[in-house]
Amino acid sequence: MTSLPLAAEMIEQANSREADALFEDYTALGRKLARGGVAIDAVKARVAGFSVAVPSWGAGRGGTRFAKFPIPGEPTNIHEKLADCAVVNQLCRITPRVSPHFPWDKVSDYAALREEAASLGLGFDAVNSNSFQDQSGQALSYANGSLSAQDAGTRAQAIAHNIECIEIGEKLGSKDLTVWVGDGTNFPGQQDFTRSLERYLAAASEIYAALPDDWRMLLEHKLFEPAFYSSVISDWGSSILAAQELGDKAKCLVDLGHHAPNTNIEQIVARLHRFGKLGGFHFNDSKYGDDDLDSGSINPHQLFLVFNELAEAQASGREFRPSYMIDQSHNVTDPIESMLSSAEAIAGCFARAALVDREGLHAAQEANDTMLAFQTLRRAYTLDVSPILAMARMEAGGAIDPIATYRASRWRARKAQERKPVGLGAGIV
Numbered sequence: 059m060t061s062l063p064l065a066a067e068m069i070e071q072a073n074s075r076e077a078d079a080l081f082e083d084y085t086a087l088g089r090k091l092a093r094g095g096v097a098i099d100a101v102k103a104r105v106a107g108f109s110v111a112v113p114s115w116g117a118g119r120g121g122t123r124f125a126k127f128p129i130p131g132e133p134t135n136i137h138e139k140l141a142d143c144a145v146v147n148q149l150c151r152i153t154p155r156v157s158p159h160f161p162w163d164k165v166s167d168y169a170a171l172r173e174e175a176a177s178l179g180l181g182f183d184a185v186n187s188n189s190f191q192d193q194s195g196q197a198l199s200y201a202n203g204s205l206s207a208q209d210a211g212t213r214a215q216a217i218a219h220n221i222e223c224i225e226i227g228e229k230l231g232s233k234d235l236t237v238w239v240g241d242g243t244n245f246p247g248q249q250d251f252t253r254s255l256e257r258y259l260a261a262a263s264e265i266y267a268a269l270p271d272d273w274r275m276l277l278e279h280k281l282f283e284p285a286f287y288s289s290v291i292s293d294w295g296s297s298i299l300a301a302q303e304l305g306d307k308a309k310c311l312v313d314l315g316h317h318a319p320n321t322n323i324e325q326i327v328a329r330l331h332r333f334g335k336l337g338g339f340h341f342n343d344s345k346y347g348d349d350d351l352d353s354g355s356i357n358p359h360q361l362f363l364v365f366n367e368l369a370e371a372q373a374s375g376r377e378f379r380p381s382y383m384i385d386q387s388h389n390v391t392d393p394i395e396s397m398l399s400s401a402e403a404i405a406g407c408f409a410r411a412a413l414v415d416r417e418g419l420h421a422a423q424e425a426n427d428t429m430l431a432f433q434t435l436r437r438a439y440t441l442d443v444s445p446i447l448a449m450a451r452m453e454a455g456g457a458i459d460p461i462a463t464y465r466a467s468r469w470r471a472r473k474a475q476e477r478k479p480v481g482l483g484a485g486i487v
């Protein structure tokens with residue numbers, strides 16, 4: 059039995075005020091696209107089939123290394139986080155899965171949690187393990203690393219945690235385990251680069267051996283932080299080499315913020331796909347480092363170019379099964395509004411990439427017509443696809459204007475009356 063958090067009539071009422079303008083805009087865009095031989099309904103159907111997961115931790119306020127500023131009505135446990143994620147999906151209709159994190163989202167009955175999510179119209183996406191911080195009561199510390207730690211007992215503890223995440227994930231209906239470790243060094247000479255990588259590979263292979271047949275292990279690389287001199291899986295090179303050594307079920311996960319500034323991430327997408335190792339994406343945006351800002355808020359063109367490569371990858375005929383997730387830290391906004399805004403930005407880039415005249419682009423590339431090739435991308439990038447997104451949303455029962463409808467629902471104010479306040483503190487998530 060499904061019981062969604064917002065009243066369907068409230069969304070319908072909000073939509074009724076916007077519907078005439080949307081039909082006008084959709085019709086006008088449809089005419090424009092038809093002149094280029096594109097059927098707008100076909101693009102809308104592709105958008106309707108697109109989805110991106112939201113992380114359970116993204117439902118709460120994030121923080122920086124210095125402080126966290128909670129808001130009233132923030133979720134404080136997985137049940138409240140699921141309710142907020144259900145609000146997001148009910149309004150935007152393209153975030154039907156939640157990516158859980160352990161031990162943060164631990165409960166005693168995972169079958170019941172799966173049912174609870176299903177009743178909210180949600181399923182579960184990749185399971186995220188955590189060996190980058192210590193938990194109270196934990197036997198051994200990760201202060202000197204986890205999967206690459208010198209101490210065999212610490213490595214065994216981190217391996218056992220990852221295997222437990224797989225077991226939980228099986229109960230939740232997940233098919234992927236995402237592994238990011240903070241392992242690395244702050245000083246030259248602190249650890250031997252090769253020996254620490256060998257320890258990581260040996261430990262990761264034990265986790266890999268525990269994967270069910272239809273599961274994947276997604277290796278998430280990150281250049282720096284928390285380690286500031288070297289990281290064990292620092293870049294896509296280290297990631298693909300590790301994934302190749304582990305086996306077919308090991309893939310690489312690209313987090314848009316985990317690269318050096320100005321890295322050509324879209325080219326990394328093409329490379330990983332060519333070698334069958336593109337496993338997934340964490341969407342966010344960045345100005346300086348791993349800022350975890352909202353998707354498309356700083357560099358929307360890069361997001362479009364990434365989706366253009368994903369569209370090329372999908373059209374290539376090679377296996378293409380990337381796992382998409384929003385991975386952001388919402389420090390100064392209502393997390394629900396940020397996730398709604400980001401889902402729109404991500405789906406917008408997916409739609410624009412679908413509108414690239416791919417045959418024309420390939421022909422221009424083969425003819426060395428540089429300007430025509432660039433203009434082919436530019437024409438798609440500059441299109442306002444918002445009527446397509448809004449129409450797909452409305453037809454799926456979502457809101458034409460998700461953020462305005464969310465505000466009208468007074469969800470957060472109502473939750474502020476019911477939920478216990480979040481404590482102060484610092485913390486990057």
Ligand SMILES: [Mn+2]
Nearest residue numbers: 278313340385
């Ligand atoms: Mn990430």
